[in-house]
Amino acid sequence: MLFNSLSFLIFFPVVVMLYFTLPKKLKNYWLLAASYYFYMCWNAKYALLILFSTVVTYASGLLMARAEAGSMQPKQKQNRKKWVVAASFVLNLAILFFYKYFNFAMDGLQKVLGAAGIALHMPTFDVLLPVGISFYSFQALSYTMDVYRGEIKAEKNFFQYALFVSFFPQLVAGPIERSKNLLEQLEEPKKFQFERARDGLLLMLWGFFLKIVLADRIAIFVDTVYGQYTQFTGWYLTVATVLFAFQIYCDFMGYSVIAMGASQILGIQLMENFRAPYLNTSVASFWRDWHISLTSWFRDYLYIPLGGSRKGKLRKQLNKMIVFLVSGLWHGAQYSYVAWGLLNGLYQVAGELLKPLRDRLVRLFGLNRNSLGHKLLCGLVTFALIDLSWIFFRAEGIGEALIILKSIVKADNPWVLVDGSLYGCGLDRANFMLMLICLAVLLFADLCKRKGIKIRKVITDQDAWVRWLVFAGATLAILLFGKYGPGYEAANFIYFQF
Secondary structure (H helix, E strand, O other), rough: OOOOOOHHHHHHHHHHHHHHHHOOOHHHHHHHHHHHHOOOOOOOHHHHHHHHHHHHHHHHHHHHHHHHHOOOHHHHHHHHHHHHHHHHHHHHHHHEEEEEHHHHHHHHHHHHHHOOOOOOOOOOOOOOOOOOOHHHHHHHHHHHHHHHHHOOOOOOHHHHHHHHHHHHOOOOOOOOOOHHHHHHOOOOOOOHHHHHHHHHHHHHHHHHHHHHHHHHHHHHHHHHHHHOOOOOOHHHHHHHHHHHHHHHHHHHHHHHHHHHHHHHOOOOOOOOOOHHHHHHHOHHHHHHHHHHHHHHHHHHHHHHOOOOOOOOOHHHHHHHHHHHHHHHHHOOOOHHHHHHHHHHHHHHHHHHHHHHHHHHHHHOOOOOOHHHHHHHHHHHOOOOOHHHOOOHHHOOHHHHHHHHHHHHHHHOOHHOOOOOOHHHHOOOOHHHHHHHHHHHHHHHHHHHHHOOOOOHHHHHOHHHHHHHHHHHHHHHHHHHHHHOOOHOOOOHHHHHHH
């Protein structure tokens, strides 16, 4: 079930009304049932995978709690807990590997052996990738690690823990919640609050705007150009690549914001997943504000366990490269995703290694790092580097990405920017102009976020008639300007494939 579908617009109000009508002791059971129904609308049998991950990680928590409460020596307790964590990770990652990476790994192995002159025919499986498997697997595994580290106590209520893993607003595309935040909130079912519901609805409207009005409109242009990259060359591809940066931002942030809004109506606060990332002036700061739940997950459960920055400069840079390579693989079983992760890792390493040189140049030329001009220049360079990496993310493979990159570098048709040729790439003049206006709205919203201005609070502080006018106007704008497929078919969110 998609957030931007008619079925969700029926499903969600029913869930909310019954949740706040049912007795307190039944509320979480109702949310659990609704969450499994929500997921089973895609593929009912794959709900068993969520249940498997839930059972394994729930049992791992109880086993570690039992070991901690036992009469063994501290070292024995620690070893027992390590074995439990290892088993939990192996079982969960084995399922993830089979559905997402098995064929990719077999293909890679065949190529390596083939290069060595060894012919080996490996089996492949034609399986459908379960929606959201990377998200809920990582969320469940974070619980295992949090219990192991003693940051939370093992959850004894299986149904409450199952709801933590499967909570429907953020189940299939995040944010990847931590047990310390979400699990603790689920302990006490909430009562209805008008102000909380009002703010949640505003969040959902903003998310629908980002997805339906902006991301899906940009997608038409990007898909047209990238789908015919040998025909639309040079500056066509440059514009499409720049627009893809905003497409994936609006698409993914749109999902996260809708999830936050829906959860807030139910009384649950989810973590923020984006903080105006394209306004950053370095690649490192960009990644602190992009897909925050995943970036922080890799920091806490991979980078720090690998040693972080505690084992010398060389090991620190190696750890960064490992994290970004794994991040690339997390996004998909394609070499282009690995290249995307590798490139972003190299940005991080190069940025830190070149910092002394940059500092020296700033002092040499007497530059003011706090000036608007300097920040603007650094922001444009950062955006250009990130946007370059998005080519590997969007292209169908490394070969296609390199052809597109070469076409952009050799661009010799700048006139297409001014002669109206861009209006022949899926969007007519009116829709193209509307897209630019909506991008300006997005920029304004991100600037307000950076300045600490909460637009929702500004709206809710107004008189009731102004608030209702904003609600009605926003809803009407989404309905009028939203882009839909044939028969108003809802478009998938990009991150559903991960």
